Amino acid sequence: MEKIKRKVIGEPLKSSQIKHEKFSIFRGLPILSSDAISSVAYACEEILIVLIPVMGILSYKYLLHVTFAIIALLCILIFSYRQTIDSYPNGGGSYIVSRENLGVMPSLLAGASLTTDYILTVAVSSTAGVAAITSAFPSLLEFRVPLTLLIILIMTIGNLRGIRDSAKIFSIPTYFFLFITLLMIGVGIIKYLIFGYVPTEAVKTQMASTAGDMTLFLFLRAFAAGCTALTGIEAVSDGVANFKAPATKNAKRVLGLLFAIVVIIFGGVSYLSTIYHTSAGGDRTVISQIAGQVFGQNSILFFVMQFATTLILIMAANTAFSDFPLLLSFIARDGFAPRQFAKRGDRLSFSNGIILLAVSASILVIIFKGENHLMLPLYAIGVFISFTLSQSGMVMRWVRTKAPGWRHKAFINGFGATITFITLIVISFVKFQHGAWVVIILIPSVMLVMKRIKRHYTKVARQLSLDNNYFPVFNSNAAKRFIVPVGSLNEAVIKTINYAKCLSDDITAFHASTDEEETARLKEKWDKYEMGIPLVIRTVDYREVVNPLVEFIENGNFRQSKKDMVTVVIPQFNAEKWWGNILHNQTAMFLRTTLLKRRNIAVISVPFIIENDYASGNMEKVMEEYTDKDCFKAKNNCCDKQDETQETNKLNN
Template identity: 35%
Template sequence: MGEQQEREPGGRHQATPEPTVTLSPSAELPAMGEDELDLLRQTGRSWAEALRDRRNVLTTLPLDPGLGRYRSPPTPTRFGRFAPVEMFRVAEPGEPDELVATGPSGEAESLPGRMLARIRRTILGPPLTSAAVVHERMRKLVALPVLSSDLLSSVAYGPEAMLTVLALAGSSALVLSLPIGAVLVVLMIVVGISYRQTIPAYPHGAGSYIVAGDNLGRRVGLAAAAGLIIDYILTVSVSVAAGVHAVTSALPGLMPWTVPFGLLAIAVLLAGNLRGVRTSGNIFAAPTYLFIVAIAVLVTVGLVRAASRGFTPIPPEPVAATRSTGLLLVLLAFSSGATSMTGIEAVSNAVPAFRAPEWRNGRTTLTWMISLLVVMFVGLMLLIHFDGVTPRADQTLLSQLAHRTFPTGPWYVLIQAATALILLFAANTAFNDLPRLLFFMARDGYVPRRFLHMGDRLAFNNGLMALAVAAAVILVAFRGHTESLIPLFAVGVFLAFTLSQAGMVVHWLRKRGPHWRKRLTLNAAGTLLSGVVLLTAAITKFTEGAWVVVIAVPLLILVALRVRRHYDMVRVQLTPHPSRLNVARPVNPPSVAETSRRATGPEKAEHRPDSGEEEGPQTGEEPETEESPQEIWHLVVVPVERLNLAALRALAYAVSIGQPVLAVHISPSEDEAARFCQQWDAWGDHVRLELIVSPYRAIVAPLACYLEALHALRPDVTLTVILPEIVVRRRWHQVLHSNVPRHLRRALRQLPGIVVTTVPIHIPHAGVQRTK
């Protein structure tokens, strides 16, 4: 089927909050611009010249394309792949004149197929219609734990990462943890306030990518996106690895099962998020609140006990020094401790997931998150200092603090369980944000457009599965060792932070709204502090693994630019233009009398669709006996996704056959159907069009069932289905385009009386000019 139109990034945002962009299924088929509609009008005039007075011949169909004469659904033949579900309903009076696919997608007839469908339904839940996207939003009390789980859980390993570096200089260097922690608190507040300013200025989500791209250029925006992609993938790996480590700290016998447990946790997170935003939020909210309560109890009891001894610190255990204390060591400890801020950008990336008003609810939630982070981080740092705990290989700092604070009773187990749960489910933040980032990048043409597609539960299934697979590969490669992953983690996180804050500095310089100098100063401070962490982490941890990120970011940018280059070429090749269409010659379809004879058949006059008689579905099986040209009556059907050059060529080929032609458009929503009608009207409505609204976003199953219904209505009519298909020269380009034509051919191959023809549209290599 044809490709969607490109959208240019940049210049879309205002200084004041705008209506938030809805991440809807209709994004796969964006509206045409006025220039494109003008081209369609010119093309339509060329078609009118070519067809002249023969339009009635082409539009006189041998059957009713609206299936309006059915009182019950057609019975599939034994060749059918779909069970007899009621797939369509006819529009009621006052509704648009279109069919609506009432079944989710159709179910397989085989026993294994039905079993798989039931398992899928049990795990994921029933499918949601496209109209439900406005209800799949999170309220603040659900969004807080879902989006803050990554941020708040980082206090379980951020302070430990900082102390592990300081311990290299011996026990005496651990006293530096408090002043370094104080600087980190300042960084948290500055960056948090900066993102508070970003939310109303850019309420569309995907914050760092959009902000950097709009203000610093598309390559800088792609660098921020690359940092976010690495951030989210490593968030899953680090969080799951840390969660499993918390479990094995309490139960050392489970240490050999670290990697299998981590993979199981990723699978559970994937399944939960495939159920949709609202459902996954309700599932994964409890662990975050449990962790907040557990840390609050731990810090409160620990500080009360420290107060009972006059806040006198307990001397830490002696640690042998392997490095001298210096500026480089302090900077390294600072950058390691800064991992306590990972996830602070989550709200700005997920603003569309909030209930209206989205930007205001998002900003409020971010304020709560920053406040909780600062309180928890300060409390834990003070408790670590007063209790004199030091990093150990066999036990986490939180486990040591819990042991000392609660030597008996159930509280130690509760704290460890809460820590393990939030670390495991902290990855849920990445599962919420990365698919949305990929959605925006796909909309701009930098990643495959299949990341625009919403699954049965209105989740971005392709983005979720890509994240799960990438995180699982990294987890296995590093054998679940958190310490090996953190050096990679910090660079990607603070690259996005730095570019986002720098973009906001340019934004205020351009917009200069109320209090813009104060806002610019805050963002400049955030840029400076985040940049220090980024450079320190990249330099000091380069040999420890950060080199992977330093190399990966430019590679991701290069790949994104190559993908965009290909989509730009496809857009140019598929843009309709009269000079490219060879339709100036008049077409010569059969005469009206011949078409009427074929529409009724020599002995089937009683089945004319306009005769007013009731006609039900054809039952039973009739042998395929068409052995001569006189026994074949045609209807040419052209599925049209978008009126671009691919669709117009398929329609031109269909018209050239000289038989009645029916165009069919499958739309995921009423809004998109209305947009397509605008394109069709601009072109000129030269052939009959049937609109089918597929509220569950399926394409292949509704179209196959519709064609089967047409064949059941008139088994004596041969349906010739003409599919436009993009043909690319490079193998890797295939993943950038839809597989719908191939899947549709496979589905229709099983149906009798249906012939499938492909009209290929060849896309040349970059730099190859089209021959006009």
């Protein structure tokens, strides 16, 4: 398994190499901006899904109005996050900004919101990528769930290889999508304005059946649906620490480039949807329909566009793989998530966070059967909660610090907080019955789990603290009280007893008798090989050995006080082949699990490796080694006085 891991993930990196695992502008733009860039692949379609059933052919008139409103909100967010980057050069995500300026509960709300958002990002982006594939190859529709899971697996492996390797692997597809999309927008506009292309009749007839009136509520519904185009904007400010020096300048440049790209592509695709009259909600995506009319339905460029769209949607998932583990590491360092998520893996990535993200997203894909339209209503709420908290936190920071120019900076962040909060209310109201209620329940549940984890760590720290003024008194006699559980007498038990003799002279062997014949054979061997330590036998009626051992230890006759330390030394079978362990009962594991829950009981496992001779069936040769009484006697004297004297001399020297 280790060899396979090394081939797939790569060789471990030294901690000192972390400085090389940083993004340049060229690498950072595709990795941290792909989520926002990819949103154009489905944001326009989500707007049309709301408008077309009511407005019919008039939907295209109001599509651009909704698009302009979303771009205006994007502009506000970009200006706000530039200030966040300046203030938090080590990463200023909503969690950190809220923690430092708003308090614990708002920071947990931000952390829970971003956690659900990143998981949904992977699930939505990968399913949307598969939707692009099935638009070009409808025969693959029935395999969309396995295809989505395969994409998530590939993304997971790529990110486990580390920041630099993942950037090399995943940056090219983003630039490829930018090139082919700009080409499609340019050719599409020229084809319509200069060559007078008219949309196909098939598309026109889909729109002619209905024509209603635009209302404020309908506009807000369409605006809420299209706000999925704003997902991923925060990723750059979250990942400032991942940029090469000067990190702040590089991050702000990437944020500016991101703004320009989203405006051009989102605006361009919306305009093409207007002039080419694309439909929405069917088996073919809006991008697919536009590419089919611009490049030709069966042209090479059409299939290239579908391939590029698939790749950029997958890259959107990669944004979550870059930011979520980093966010989780911050939360874990504060004690609100398991500490394992704060540790870097072999390749200097937060591998535990990457694996958690992949597993969680895969579960969502399976639950929703690979249908991204069902998950999108859950998507934007977490995003706008984090937007609102981040901007509000920055307002409090400016008011508190009163840095130069704080008034106009506070106004920018305050205006952003107000707009994003209003948008959050609209999205929550509009999408509540479409599934948004799940997120409204899920986020507080995640916050509750975080608080429980923190409570556990606080309790542990309090009990371990030396401030309790409690120092256990060492008792040399009580501390050397050892017990060896014995089922039968064999080489593993002999090795365990010998090890115990190296540590203490006060050793007791314990046997829980469930079979009279087996116990009789044990007594016979015990006397025959002169083990030299007492054997205590307890008859049990219910064929279990754990509780009788615990009862014997707790018995007042064995130890004078419950504060006396008792060490249980357990023989542990380990096969060289992994499947060999399945063939043995797990008594040692059950004993260890139960005993470690008791105060003043220590557990030592003495491994006994079952070598190839056992596995290959040469049992006669092995048994001959250990059936001689002299052999047992020889092995039973590993810690004689001479050895102890030699060891003492070595230590003194």
